[in-house]
Amino acid sequence: MDKQTKERLGEIREAIKKYGFDEILGQTAKSKISRKDDDELSNPLLDDEIPLKLRLMLQELGTTFIKLGQLLSTRPDIVGEKIANELANLQDDNPAISYDKVKAIVEGELHGNIDDLFEDFSHEHLATASIGQVHEAKLVTGERVAVKVQKEGITDKIDLDLRIMKYVANRADKLNSNLRNLNLPGIMEEFDRSIHKEIDYNNEFMNMQRIEMNFVDNPDIHIPATYSDYCSSKVLTMEFIDGTKLNDVYASESEEFDKKLLAKNILDSYLQQLFIDGFFHGDPHPGNIMILENNVVCYLDLGMMGFFDEQFKKDLSEAVILLVDQDVEGLINQLMYMDILDYDTDTKTLKRDLNDLFARYFGVELNRFNGILEELLSLMKEYGVILPNELVTMARGISMVEAIAQNLDPEIDIFASVKPVAKQIAKERINPKQYLRGKKSNIILYEHMLQALPKLLTRTIHKIDNEELKFKFEVDINDKVSIVALICALLIGSSTVSFGPMAFDMPVISLIGYIIAIILSIMGIKKFVL
Numbered sequence: 067m068d069k070q071t072k073e074r075l076g077e078i079r080e081a082i083k084k085y086g087f088d089e090i091l092g093q094t095a096k097s098k099i100s101r102k103d104d105d106e107l108s109n110p111l112l113d114d115e116i117p118l119k120l121r122l123m124l125q126e127l128g129t130t131f132i133k134l135g136q137l138l139s140t141r142p143d144i145v146g147e148k149i150a151n152e153l154a155n156l157q158d159d160n161p162a163i164s165y166d167k168v169k170a171i172v173e174g175e176l177h178g179n180i181d182d183l184f185e186d187f188s189h190e191h192l193a194t195a196s197i198g199q200v201h202e203a204k205l206v207t208g209e210r211v212a213v214k215v216q217k218e219g220i221t222d223k224i225d226l227d228l229r230i231m232k233y234v235a236n237r238a239d240k241l242n243s244n245l246r247n248l249n250l251p252g253i254m255e256e257f258d259r260s261i262h263k264e265i266d267y268n269n270e271f272m273n274m275q276r277i278e279m280n281f282v283d284n285p286d287i288h289i290p291a292t293y294s295d296y297c298s299s300k301v302l303t304m305e306f307i308d309g310t311k312l313n314d315v316y317a318s319e320s321e322e323f324d325k326k327l328l329a330k331n332i333l334d335s336y337l338q339q340l341f342i343d344g345f346f347h348g349d350p351h352p353g354n355i356m357i358l359e360n361n362v363v364c365y366l367d368l369g370m371m372g373f374f375d376e377q378f379k380k381d382l383s384e385a386v387i388l389l390v391d392q393d394v395e396g397l398i399n400q401l402m403y404m405d406i407l408d409y410d411t412d413t414k415t416l417k418r419d420l421n422d423l424f425a426r427y428f429g430v431e432l433n434r435f436n437g438i439l440e441e442l443l444s445l446m447k448e449y450g451v452i453l454p455n456e457l458v459t460m461a462r463g464i465s466m467v468e469a470i471a472q473n474l475d476p477e478i479d480i481f482a483s484v485k486p487v488a489k490q491i492a493k494e495r496i497n498p499k500q501y502l503r504g505k506k507s508n509i510i511l512y513e514h515m516l517q518a519l520p521k522l523l524t525r526t527i528h529k530i531d532n533e534e535l536k537f538k539f540e541v542d543i544n545d546k547v548s549i550v551a552l553i554c555a556l557l558i559g560s561s562t563v564s565f566g567p568m569a570f571d572m573p574v575i576s577l578i579g580y581i582i583a584i585i586l587s588i589m590g591i592k593k594f595v596l
Contacts, residue, residue: 075230078127085123117152125156129196129220130227132156133261140348140462143443143453144248160196160217165189168201168215175298182206183296187213196220197265202306209305211293214267216300221265228258249452256455263369267302270369274304277368280343286331288364307364309356316473324361329475330483331363336467337487340460341383344374348459350466372459378404382457383491389442390485394420406457411449419445439465 067075082088124135138145139153169180172187180187186204193200198216205211235250263269271292278289296303315323332355339346347354348370356364374382381404388397394417401407407416423445427438439461446453471478 071226071230074226078230078234081123081127085119087119087123117149120149121152121156124153128223128227129160130224130231130261132158132196133224133264134231134257137257137260138253141253141455141458142440142462143447143451143458144253146447147440147444158195158197160194162191162194162199163217167218168199171215171218172213172301175301176296184213203303205293205296205303209293211296211303212290212306213296214302214304216265216267224261224265228254228261231257252452260370266299267297268299271297271302273368273371276345277339277343277347277365277371280339280345281335284335286362287335288358288362289368290364290366307356307358307366309358309364312352312355312357312470312473315357323357325474326478327361328357328363329471329478331361332474333467333471333478333480333483335363336464337483340374340464341379341487341491344376344379346372346374346460346463348372348463350463350470352470355470372456372463374456374460378456380491382460383488386484386488390481390488392424394424406446406453407449407451411451416445416449419448 079088121135124131135153135156136158139150139156142150145153168191169187172180172183176183183206184203185206185208188202191199191201192212196217197220198214201213201215203211203213232251232254235254238245239250271294274289274292278291281287281289290305290307292305293303310318310323315325315328336346336350347365347368349367350365354365354367356366358364381400385397385400385404388400397420398407398413398417402409402411407413423438423441427441443453443458443461468480471480
């Protein structure tokens, strides 16, 4: 361990001790046994001051720890609602760096003199945070821009802290049974990926390009333009946005703002991101949304984005429909299908708890998600379910957007907007066009399978003849019956298939079924007859 690591580890240890977390992180089975007579003392995590102490400690430890806290604030399913809500108050601001340092970074990253690159570059910063700060500038071509500049040496500091964090997480996971269920090493791996994405401004640049394309035909939504010639991993140059903050719109009585229209556009645009695009803003709080002229909605700070692949997007749409329809059994089955719930889960008790939850929120006419998503996440936590990060990010995001929409239009019906979109996506699963879209890739796949089948069949039969291929069978009448039943099922099923690509005047799926049946027949004959 080098001198710098030792010094930083010492600072972290002092902060941990200062706020009383040394006992929590170092609690062992032995120490718990010695205090077994006092349940309150045996579990320091029950301390009501833990959330506040944790926020203050992370704030004191600086950039990397603040970013970790901000990540945990989005994971109430892991840390609980109280800690998540407290960590949402973390302030990510730091003293600004001087213009001379900004100038050196910009010139080094963009490979030119700042006076040649920009017609004007403000010496005063517009905003500052722990990782970077923003300056207003003007390109030589006349565009007014905002330039985000990453502070020097921040990557090295983050990497140093990450090494120490992983060390502490691994030790805490081994020594403390209370923390083991949190999977601290797993959280640190997720955080490592997350923060390295954030400190690479190329990632935010690509996010902005992608989401801009998703809304290119929507005049009601605006994404700041980016200027690739003035961007790098540590410098991001984008269109300067001069609009009205959402909090000011809430308080405004001016007819300039059509609040009902804004509420609808913000909600609809976020539903499009979730269910249509599968690429969505991970932190859509009011500070990251500006209102431009003619009630145009502008999304800012696109460094943290969520992503759903096509399959997950469709599965999620079906889960939302089942949630809105209060179909508890269907929702449980859907969560199992999505591998969110384990098949060992006590579904009988979970069904009862979900019915209780729905009874509380659906007992009256419901037009909002407020509360139900948070309680659903907490319920999953009680059953030991670690939800996919994107799913929790989505739940948090839609809760934020719902709050924004209701502040603008208290009468808005959230479910009335959500359900049609989710149903439309779910319908695509049975749409024949879905098959046609994937037809080319399917044809290539089937072609590869057909080319490999003769060789695979020959090698398999050869191995059976030479007794090189062995399957474990328990020799009794039941196994014989099972093999015969399986062969019959394959033959009958293969004979009834009439769709898909053809080979040798029969569907490829049928051909594969017949081949498997032949292999099983040969193995059965050799095992039970010869």
